Amino acid sequence: MKSTRRELLKVGGRTILAAAIGRSGLEFGSEFEGEKGPKDLAKLKFSQPLRVPPILSPVRSDATTDYYEITQKEADVEFMPGIRTRIWGYEGMFPGPTIKTRRGRAAVVRQTNRLPGDTVVHLHGGVTEPASDGFPTDMIMPGESRSYVYPNQARGATLWYHDHAMDHTAHNLYMGLAGLYIIEDESEAGLGLPSGEYDVPLILQDRSFGQDGNFSYHAGRAGRIGARGAVMLVNGVSWPRFEVATRKYRFRILNGSNATAFEIALGNGRPLTQIATEGGLLTRPTECPSIPLAMAERTEVIVDFSGYPLGTQIVLNNVGGEGPKSEIMRFDVTREERDENTIPEKLSDWEPLDPKLAVRTREIEFGISMEFNIHPLIWTINGKKFNPNASLANVEYGQVEIWHLKNRKFGSLEKLHPVHVHLVNFQILERNGEPPKPWERGWKDTVSLGKGEEVKIIMKFDGHRGRYLMHCHNLEHEDHNMMARFDVV
Numbered sequence: 001m002k003s004t005r006r007e008l009l010k011v012g013g014r015t016i017l018a019a020a021i022g023r024s025g026l027e028f029g030s031e032f033e034g035e036k037g038p039k040d041l042a043k044l045k046f047s048q049p050l051r052v053p054p055i056l057s058p059v060r061s062d063a064t065t066d067y068y069e070i071t072q073k074e075a076d077v078e079f080m081p082g083i084r085t086r087i088w089g090y091e092g093m094f095p096g097p098t099i100k101t102r103r104g105r106a107a108v109v110r111q112t113n114r115l116p117g118d119t120v121v122h123l124h125g126g127v128t129e130p131a132s133d134g135f136p137t138d139m140i141m142p143g144e145s146r147s148y149v150y151p152n153q154a155r156g157a158t159l160w161y162h163d164h165a166m167d168h169t170a171h172n173l174y175m176g177l178a179g180l181y182i183i184e185d186e187s188e189a190g191l192g193l194p195s196g197e198y199d200v201p202l203i204l205q206d207r208s209f210g211q212d213g214n215f216s217y218h219a220g221r222a223g224r225i226g227a228r229g230a231v232m233l234v235n236g237v238s239w240p241r242f243e244v245a246t247r248k249y250r251f252r253i254l255n256g257s258n259a260t261a262f263e264i265a266l267g268n269g270r271p272l273t274q275i276a277t278e279g280g281l282l283t284r285p286t287e288c289p290s291i292p293l294a295m296a297e298r299t300e301v302i303v304d305f306s307g308y309p310l311g312t313q314i315v316l317n318n319v320g321g322e323g324p325k326s327e328i329m330r331f332d333v334t335r336e337e338r339d340e341n342t343i344p345e346k347l348s349d350w351e352p353l354d355p356k357l358a359v360r361t362r363e364i365e366f367g368i369s370m371e372f373n374i375h376p377l378i379w380t381i382n383g384k385k386f387n388p389n390a391s392l393a394n395v396e397y398g399q400v401e402i403w404h405l406k407n408r409k410f411g412s413l414e415k416l417h418p419v420h421v422h423l424v425n426f427q428i429l430e431r432n433g434e435p436p437k438p439w440e441r442g443w444k445d446t447v448s449l450g451k452g453e454e455v456k457i458i459m460k461f462d463g464h465r466g467r468y469l470m471h472c473h474n475l476e477h478e479d480h481n482m483m484a485r486f487d488v489v
C-alpha cells in the first residue's frame, strides 16, 4: 500500500510529500510527537489556492421556509496535493456546504446518515427548539434521517452546524462533520460591507495525518486532552494562498478545531478591523492588532488591501503558534480594483443587559475529577460528569441570569475551556474582574476560559423552553463529561 502510494506520488512529481509521508513510523502532527511536523511540511505552504465551500441550494421553498437535504457520507478528499484522505462529510465535503439563509425565513434541514457511526446535528449559535437542537442522545443511526427546524428569527450572524453525538462528537468533527450557516440580516444591507465574492469564510482547523494519508486521530494523554495536528487547514486546504484585489474584504473566521486555540494577526503588523462576534455585528468597528480565537469562537474582520502594490504577499499569522502552525494562510495582492465604500462608524444597535435585571448569579466551575485515580481522567462541571437525565440549572423563561464561570486549577492539567451555552447569546460582563477584552465586546455564544480565569456572563433565557446544554468546546473535554444540561422552564 505504501509503495503504491509512493509510486503515485512520484508520478505526480511530488517527491517532497513522499518524503514527508514515508518517514519511518512517524506520523506528523500528532500531539504524541510534541507537534513536531517534518520540515518538509513548510514546503507545502501557500502552494494551493483557497477554496470556498459551496452554498447549499434548497430542494424546495415555500412562502416561509426553505427545505434542505444533506447526506452525511464518507468521501476521499485532497487536503494536500496528491494525498487522498478519507473523511466523513456533510454531502461528502470537508467542510460541509454553507447554508445561507435570511433572518425571518425558516429552514428545515433533513439530515440522512450514510456513515458507519451514529450522528447528531447541532446548529451552533441557533435559537432552536429542543427537538432540533441536537441533544447528544437524539441520535441519527446509520441509514436513518432526521429533520431539524431552524426558525432563524435571531439577528444575522455567522453560525455553524456540526456533530454533537454522545461521547464521540470529537471524532466525528475531526473526520469532517462541520459546516457554516450564515443568517443574513436586512439591517446589514445598507452598510456597504464587502459582499458576494468579497465576503469570504475562513474555517480554521488543524489535523494530523498518518502515513497512509488518512487522519491520525489521537485524543492525547489519557485519551482526553484534545486532538491536534501540525497541518493547518483553511476551508479544507493546507496553508492556502488567496489572491485578492486592491480593495476591502470581509472575512468570517471560525475556529473549527477540536482542541487548538489560535490568535490571528496580519504578518505586516497592520491591525485587523473587527466588525462582528458570534452573535453578529458589533456596534462599531474595532481595531485589533491580533484576535485570539478559542475553539468554536467566530470573529469577522475587514481587511483593506488597497494601497498595496501588486505582488504584495501578506501572511495571516497564528501568534504564539508552534512550528508550521505559526502561519495560517497567505493573501497575494494580484489585481487592481476600486472599492468606493467606507466602513461605517456605526454597525448595529447595542443594548447592554443590565446586571441589575439578573435574578441570580450561578457559580459554575470547570474542573477535573480524579475519582477513578488518574485513568480515566474526567472533566467536570461543578464536580459532576455529564448526565443527560439531570439538569444542573433550571432557569425561568424570560429571566436574566449571570453565570460566573471559573476554571479550577488542577496542577499541570489546567487547560483552556471555551465555554459554549446553547439557545442564548450572552454578553461578557467581566474577565478576571476587569472589563472584557476589546475583541469580545459583542454578542457571544462561546467564551474562552483560560487557565485560572474567571468570567462573568449575562444572558436572557427566551426563545424556547426545554432542555439545553452548556459545555466545554474542547471536543475531547466535552466527550469526557465536561457538559451539563440546563432546563428553561
Ligand SMILES: [Cu+2]
Residues within 6 Å of the ligand: 379, 415, 416, 417, 418, 472, 473, 474, 477, 478, 482
Ligand atoms: Cu475543556
